[in-house]
Amino acid sequence: LAFLGDEVTLDVYDDGTGFSPEAAVSGLAGRADGSGFGLRSLAARVGELDGSLEVEAAPGEGTVVAVRLPLTGDALSAGERS
Numbered sequence: 001l002a003f004l005g006d007e008v009t010l011d012v013y014d015d016g017t018g019f020s021p022e023a024a025v026s027g028l029a030g031r032a033d034g035s036g037f038g039l040r041s042l043a044a045r046v047g048e049l050d051g052s053l054e055v056e057a058a059p060g061e062g063t064v065v066a067v068r069l070p071l072t073g074d075a076l077s078a079g080e081r082s
Contacts, residue, residue: 006072015062023057042067 002009039055042065046053051069 003071006070008069008071010067010069012065012067013062014064018057018059018061018063020059021057039065 002011039053043053046067046069049069051067054066054068055063056066057063
């Protein structure tokens with residue numbers, strides 16, 4: 001967790017089996033049967049707060065998911081309400 005200016009960044013590292021870039025795109029796009037990595041749901045919530053989501057992964061090398069959220073404007077107001 002890092003605070004840089006008007007942004008907070010949360011990086012989550014996983015040293016598991018990783019997955020291909022194509023699977024990351026599929027996870028963000030969602031699947032018809034509703035299965036996946038949960039990235040679609042996370043991306044939607046991050047987007048509601050005007051943030052960004054980055055996924056870096058490779059088979060056999062683990063995964064890094066980075067969430068960046070602004071600490072101003074609508075995002076700050078939403079956080080104050082909860």
